[in-house]
Amino acid sequence: GNSVTQMEGPVTLSEEAFLTINCTYTATGYPSLFWYVQYPGEGLQLLLKATKADDKGSNKGFEATYRKETTSFHLEKGSVQVSDSAVYFCALRPRGTGYSTLTFGKGTMLLVSP
Amino acid sequence: EPEVTQTPSHQVTQMGQEVILRCVPISNHLYFYWYRQILGQKVEFLVSFYNNEISEKSEIFDDQFSVERPDGSNFTLKIRSTKLEDSAMYFCASSEGTANTGELFFGEGSRLTVL
Numbered sequence: 001g002n003s004v005t006q007m008e009g010p011v012t013l014s015e016e017a018f019l020t021i022n023c024t025y026t027a028t029g030y031p032s033l034f035w036y037v038q039y040p041g042e043g044l045q046l047l048l049k050a051t052k053a054d055d056k057g058s059n060k061g062f063e064a065t066y067r068k069e070t071t072s073f074h075l076e077k078g079s080v081q082v083s084d085s086a087v088y089f090c091a092l093r094p095r096g097t098g099y100s101t102l103t104f105g106k107g108t109m110l111l112v113s114p
Numbered sequence: 115e116p117e118v119t120q121t122p123s124h125q126v127t128q129m130g131q132e133v134i135l136r137c138v139p140i141s142n143h144l145y146f147y148w149y150r151q152i153l154g155q156k157v158e159f160l161v162s163f164y165n166n167e168i169s170e171k172s173e174i175f176d177d178q179f180s181v182e183r184p185d186g187s188n189f190t191l192k193i194r195s196t197k198l199e200d201s202a203m204y205f206c207a208s209s210e211g212t213a214n215t216g217e218l219f220f221g222e223g224s225r226l227t228v229l
Contacts, residue, residue: 036220041222043120043205043219043220043221044205044220046217049217089157101159101162101172102149102157102159102218104149104157104158106155106156107156107157
């Protein structure tokens with residue numbers, strides 16, 4: 001079956017530190033991969049996505065590269081801000097007709113201090 | 115910016131009671147979803163809904179769950195007889211495009227606490 005594994009949190013960083021949140025997946029075929037973010041008191045928002053191998057998704061300074069050989073989609077940011085404090089979810093969606101659902105990881109909380 | 119709205123934000127109920135969680139999807143979206151997250155666990159898919167019928171459901175979505183689009187705007191999740199293990203955050207989502215390619219927009223979630 002499909003599954004997503006992400007690193008346990010919370011991840012605690014100082015402002016301007018480098019961020020990596022690891023995500024690996026198990027899926028049949030070549031899924032689309034996503035990072036969602038949930039800020040306090042808000043819903044899940046799509047942060048970035050990649051739909052095929054070697055694609056790089058990027059948004060708001062965050063990046064993730066679809067690595068088929070390692071089945072990974074690690075999230076990175078060069079310099080985090082306090083406003084990046086949130087819970088980050090890695091997710092996949094299988095390719096093919098009728099596969100509408102997302103499979104999520106547990107989420108990783110990021111806490112950035114000034 | 116259009117958004118998915120959910121009510122209530124938090125509901126506390128007694129075991130065995132019926133609960134209805136409400137969602138207003140984005141108005142031009144065609145696909146609707148419910149997900150849930152039990153505290154400390156993964157966000158799990160429950161059900162998807164298109165053209166006034168369930169298009170896909172997970173094994174979690176058993177006979178005590180039902181979904182409905184009673185009018186042109188609301189999309190509801192009903193839990194007929196709540197159990198303690200139904201305590202979770204329930205997220206509604208909607209998408210515009212085809213089920214396979216449309217981006218999902220999520221609401222803020224409804225926290226259900228079953229005592």
